[in-house]
Amino acid sequence: MKAIIDDIYSLYYSLGITEPYEIDLEAIAYFKGAEVKYEPLTGCEARIIGYDDRAIITLNKESIPERQKFSLGHEIGHWLKDRGRIGNLCSKSEINEKFEDNPSGGKHAHRENIANNYASELLMPYFLIDRAVKGSRLNFDLLRTISAKFGTSLIATAFRIIRLENHVGFLAAYDQSCQRKWFIPNKNLPYSFLPPRVAPAESGIARIIKANITSMFNDKVDGSVWCKDSWADHSSVHEEAIHYHNGTYLTLVWWEDEEPVWESICHKEGIE
Ligand SMILES: [Zn+2]
Incomplete structure (x- = not known):
């Protein structure tokens, strides 16, 4: 690369x-x-x-x-x-x-x-995208602004931004039965922080899918919702979920507080 x-x-x-x-x-x-x-x-x-x-x-x-x-x-x-x-x-x-x-x-x-x-x-x-996203918050507003600026699709833009590693998080797509279709994670994201096959019941995306609404969810959720282990039990994580099209829902999960992620990585590598 x-x-x-x-x-x-x-x-x-x-x-x-x-x-x-x-x-x-x-x-x-x-x-x-x-x-x-x-x-x-x-x-x-x-x-x-x-x-x-x-x-x-x-x-x-x-x-x-x-x-x-x-x-x-x-x-x-x-x-x-x-x-x-x-x-x-x-x-x-x-x-x-x-x-x-x-x-x-x-x-x-x-x-x-x-x-x-x-x-x-x-x-x-x-050299252009890094300058454009540095210091920004990871949300759909950012994806839309960048995709308009570069004339790229939302998904291609999400991929590029998430792989830049300025933000720790992922974009995941789920269907109407809360089953995961695909996801684009930050490269450093440990296994416990990857989106599960079934959207967690307490997640914003599961809530909008179940309510069958085309509105969006944009809030902080308990860190444990998007972490399979106990690393994020006492923290919170940003989640923004939308209905994308034809029964596909997208959720953008961003660990603004990266502590739980790094703690889990350090533990795995044996660094205290
Ligand atoms: Zn080819």
């Missing part, structure tokens, strides 16, 4: 990009010898065909703009990494804003993951 951050930083430095609105992926693709086309695609979300120093990237015309943008970042990623001879069809599941493991596994999945990391970095480069 560090290599990708450096790669994009030097690219943007050479292009004189210093603000999010100056990021024009189509122009960047062009600058790198890749032409971008929009066509209705079936069976894949985007594709790239390249030879020597020229390439053609085709994006699915039917997809929403944020999706197209992420796909374009993904294909530019393939091009920057495997420039020369390339022919790739990338499916919806491979161009993954949530960075879920690719079911195919192996070398191919690895390449797809790298392309996703490129997409994330091209859309929200470290």
Whole structure:
């Protein structure tokens, strides 16, 4: 990841990009010898065909703009990494804003993951995003502000911000039966602090799911609600939960007081 951050930083430095609105992926693709086309695609979300120093990237015309943008970042990623001879069809599941493991596994999945990391970095480069979120509170307001600023989807934005490690917490999605669908955790979050398969009864998200309301929950809850062990019994944690769409609910859990998390990590590592 560090290599990708450096790669994009030097690219943007050479292009004189210093603000999010100056990021024009189509122009960047062009600058790198890749032409971008929009066509209705079936069976894949985007594709790239390249030879020597020229390439053609085709994006699915039917997809929403944020999706197209992420796909374009993904294909530019393939091009920057495997420039020369390339022919790739990338499916919806491979161009993954949530960075879920690719079911195919192996070398191919690895390449797809790298392309996703490129997409994330091209859309929200470290040197701009870190500055934009430093000292902020982790909530949906922040995600919406940043996603508007960078023109990225809420999920891609959440992924980038949570992986920055300025905040300790996670974003998790649950369905109408309180079953977890996916989650994006902070890398340092210990097992006890990861969102359980079933939303805890006392959590904000379980409350809005059970009440069958489309309003939101935004409050502090007892730390023990989002910790499987006793580390957070005497603390509290921020939780903001919303109905996202079509029976999918999102909860954003943020340990502003990081003490319980660090205590548990230190204990595990044998540090008093
Ligand atoms: Zn791909």
